[in-house]
Amino acid sequence: MNKSTPKKGQRKTRGKMLGALYFIVIAGFVAFVAGLGLVFYFVHDIPPFTMADQLPRETSFVLDSSGATVAKLHQEQNRVTVPLATMPEHLVEGVIVMEDIRFYSHFGISPRDLVRAAYLTLTGQDFQGASTITQQVARNRILRDQRVTIKRKIQEIYVALRIEREYSKTEILETYLNEVFLGGSAHGFQAAAQQYFGKNVSDLTLGESAMLVGILPSPNAWRPRTADMAPARRRQAIVLEQMVRHGRITDAERDAAIDAPITLVVPRTQPGETNLAMYFVDHVITQVEDILMQQRGITRAQASAAIHTEGLSIKTTLNLDLQRAAERAALEIFTQENGILQRMQREARTDRNPEIRRFAAEATNFTWANAHGLQPQVSMLVIEPSTGFIRAWLGGRDMIGRFGRDRVAGEQNQPGSAIKPLLVYGPALAAGRITAASTIDDAPVSYPTGNPNDPYFVPRNFDFNTFWGHTSIRKGLARSYNVMAVKLLQSFGVRNSMDWAKRLGITSFVERGPENDMGLATALGGMTNGMTLLEQVRAYNVFNNRGVLVEPSAILSIATRGGSVIYTAPAPAQQIVTTEQVAWLMTDILRGTVENQGGVMGTGHGGLRGGAMGRFAGQAAGKTGTTDGNADAFFLGYTPDLTAGVWIGHDDLTTGVPRFENNAPQLRTSVPPLAPPPANETPEARLQRILRSDPYVRGGFPSTGNNAVGSGFATAIFGRMMSIFTAGTPTAELPNFSAEWYEEYGVFGPPRRLGFVRQRFCSVSGKYPSELCPSEDVSYDWFIAGTEPRPDNPCDMHVVVRICTESGQLATPFCPPASVVTQVRVRRAPYAVLLDRSGNQLHPVDRANQVPFDDCTVHSPPGGTGGN
Structure with missing residues (x-):
């Protein structure tokens, strides 16, 4: 072998x-x-991508006209991108030390950490992420999947390797620092610095940077809170210690950072502070949605998503200083307890209702039911006259959620007397039918309605049973006499007036149908649907803008996150409605609402008392508007720089503040008694029962002086806002409507280029005074050239008559000479018979000076039957 x-x-x-x-x-x-x-297979699921394609959801900004931030718009993530160069070095070093110490040496992944993570996983221990900064960017920017699975980890590694090949370390690190989650809604260190410390990331101290880096592993659990800083402080100390260990800072720097105080931003939720500009922001969002829908051909939902994710810069027309003044004025003007008005206007007709009288005597204080939110509510809009730029927008005294009630542009309310310059006096003045000196007899009148259930429309003044006789247009508008307005509308024609008013931009008139605005009650604001505050401000601005209509606007420009402007607002469209002379004269007449002109105090005068009156004398004009029971109260006012509207009212009228019937109070002959009060009735229930029983109880608006006028509070808000906004401006520097001195008259007046004439007139007839006009009836006023009273057409209302002293009637040839006197009296047309509650006939207050309507009935011809 x-x-x-x-x-x-x-x-x-x-x-x-x-x-x-x-x-x-x-x-x-x-x-x-x-x-x-x-x-x-796993990698195949990843769609094609580049870093630029996968832009992060970034916060958009709403800016005021100066560039100051009004609001930040984002979905669940608040992200603000800043360059890496603006971030402090100690922040960057802290992140490297804690998150990825080999960041600058690896190629996107750390093999050693991957092996360690795999071993721990295979041996049944906790799964370890082993993610580098690049992998975190891959997960957050591209994959957007936070689940910890084998599939996601493989995809993450693949994407990280690609990112490292295509982008520099600086670009990767900058992306990470701008997108990492840091608690709350903050994504990125810039958003976190603003959220926690109220500063930019570039201004962070070492201690603040270390605290933010420390909370990275569990931001919501460890984020700094005023009530408990201990978790954040512990994490801060760990970061600082690691930075010392790796030679990024010294021991002394660590100790100083630990000892340095940390000041957190206090959320703006303190009593008395507001965020009312959010109503304006809601309006802006809607406008931007419309722009993006038109530009991109997308739906409103897609446009809304773009606004909240694309980091747009939306520059608006808002003036934050004026906005703050408006907010502060609205908050200060009310007597508040938990934000609810607590005083009641005691104007109920209580003479025949002992229960109401007893309640009024006992209840010195009460609180409105608040079932429908904070009441009364308030809204305000302020625009710049020449451009229509919206400078302040106040949507309410509270802000409940986004896109709530739109009290400025979306809700219609009865305008009350605020409609008179727009529908009644403006059209007649523009047509040359009246001048400021024209007179109307404020006397009882009735108009048939054709309605058998309500056969006559009987307009009454605010003081109900008072009629003021022959009154000039200037005085009648300043005092807001209803009867004069109805008479003028009837003589000029509802159709003529409405056609002119629509040129002011009023679109709310209902001209057809069983319920419409073609009746005379519209002269008093009795509209079918009412008007929005925006509509009224736009219309009044025509008088302040030299007779030119301009559409209010809110947006100046829109830019992308990269600074590219994608929208620039066009120049505001303008339309000439009337002449500059008519606009100035209407403004001069409306100054009487807030000034004391010749002893005539307008309806808005009380609201501007307390120092504001003298400060704004000559440079403020406007008109009040109030509906019955003060359900709605308005002031539409302006200065040469601003046009504003203020509304006060209730969102839900079931709170016991009824509206007018046709916006004209009806004579009430009796007050029904209340039912016996239920046992154990609460004061609140008692109040509501009383309010429901008698519509003359005016709940909600406290008195502004001797006359309890709800619109006085609206006027006061306007005056307070202007006082706050102009506090730093000397009175002498405030612009004035009548700034030119007329030596020949010894007064200030309109610009001479407008060609006005100052002329004498009879305050009874509105014509040139005759030799019969007493001196107390002779006044001066401004007239558009060609409309002034002329000597060849003198007063024909002051006449010489013979009066029988025994009867007080016109003397006849049969009156004894000893009983006859010759007097100058005022000729007057007959007026309607109207009775008060006691059955007495109502007469104008100047009745004593009128020519009697009848011949003497005491002295009869021989053989006659008259006399005693």
Whole structure:
């Protein structure tokens, strides 16, 4: 036997080993191929990508006209991207030390960490992520999948390797620092710095940087809180210690950072503070959605998503200083307890209702039911006259959720007397039918309605049973006399007036149908649907803008996160509605609402008392508007720089504040008694029962002086806002409507280029005074050239008449000469018979000076039957 020949047993053993090795190789190859196939299968699920394609969801900004931030718009993530160069070095070093110490040396993954993670996983220990910064970027930017699975880990490694090949370390690190989650809604260190410390990331101290880096593993659990800083402080100390260990900072720097105080931002939720500009932001969002839908051909939902994720910069027309002044004025003007108005206006007709009288005597304080939210509510809109730029937008005294009630542009309310300059006086003035000196007899009148159930429309003034007689347009508008407005609308024509008012941009008129606005009650604001505050401000601005209509606008421009402007607002469209002369004269008349002109105090005068009146004398004009029971109260006012509207009212009128019937109070002959009060009735229930029983109870608006006028509070808000906003401006520097001095008249007046004439007139007839007009009836006013009273058409209402002193009637040839006196009286047309509750006929207050309607009934001709 050959010694070199292996033994049979040895050959069998070697064969088994070769077979086993062969099997291992084959199995390994199969496993490799299978694993490689699995890898390719997992990788195949990743869609084609580039870093630029996978832009992060970034916060958009709403800016005011100066570039200051008004609001940040984002979905669940608040992210603000800043360059790496603006981030402090100690922040970057802290992140490297804690998150990826070999960041600058690896190629996207750390093999050693991967092996360690695999070993721990295979041995049944906790699964370890072993993610480098690059892998985290791959997961957050490309995959957007936070699940910890084998598939996701393989995909993450593949994407990380690609990112490392295609992008620099600086680009990768910058992306990570701008996108990593840091608690709350903050994504990225810039958003976190603002969220926690109220500063930019570039201004972070070492201690603040270390605290933010420390919370990275569990941001919501460890984030700094005013109530408990201990977890964040512990994490800060760990980061600082690791930075010392790796030579990034010294021991002294660590100790100083630990000892340095940390000041957190206090959320703006303190009593008295607001975020009311969010109503304006809601309006802006809607406008931007419309722009993006038109530009991109997308749906509103897609446009909304773009606004909240694309990092847009939306520059608006808002003036934050004026916005703050408006917010502060609205908050300060109310007597508040938990934000609810607590005083009641005691104007109920209580003379025949002992229950109401007893309640009024006992209840010195009460709180409105708040079932429908904070009441009364308030809204305000302020625009720039020449451009229509919205400078302040106040949507309410609260902010409940996004896209709540739109009290400025979306809700219609009865305008009350605020409609008079727009529908009644403006059209007649523009047509040359009236001047500021024209007179109307404020006397009882009734108009048939054609409705058998309500046959007559009887307009009354705010003080109900008072009629003021012959009154000039200037005074009647300042005092807001209803009867004059109805008479003027009737004579000029509802259709003529409405056609002119629509040129002011009013679109709310209902002109057809069983319920419409073609009746005379519209002169008092009795509209079918009402008007929005935006509509009214736009219309009033025509008077403040030299007769030119301009559409209010909110957006100046929209830019992408990269700074590319994708929208620039066009120049505001303008339309000439009336002449500059008519606009100035209407403004001068409306100054009487807030000023004391010749002893005539307008309806808004009380609201601007307390110092504001003198400060704004000559440079404020406007009109009040109030509906019955003060359900709605308005002030539409302006200065040369601003046009504003203020509304106060209730969102839900079931709170006991009824509206007008046709916006004109109806004479009530009796007050029904209340039912016996239920046992154990609460004061709140008692109040509501009383309010429901008598519509003359005016709940909600406290008195602004001797006259309890709800619109006085709206006026006061306007005055307070202007006082706050102009506090730093000397009174002498405030612009004035009548800034030119007329030496020949000794007064300030309109710009001379407008060609106005100042002329005498009779305040009874509105014509040139005759020799019969007493001096107390002679006044001066401004007239558009060609419309002034002329001597060749003198007053024909002051006449000489013979009066019988015994009857007080016109003397006849049969009156004894001793009983006859010659007097100058005022000729007046007959007026309607209207009775008060006691059955007495109502007459104008100047009745004593009028020419009697009848001849003497005391002295009869010989053989007659008259006399005593």
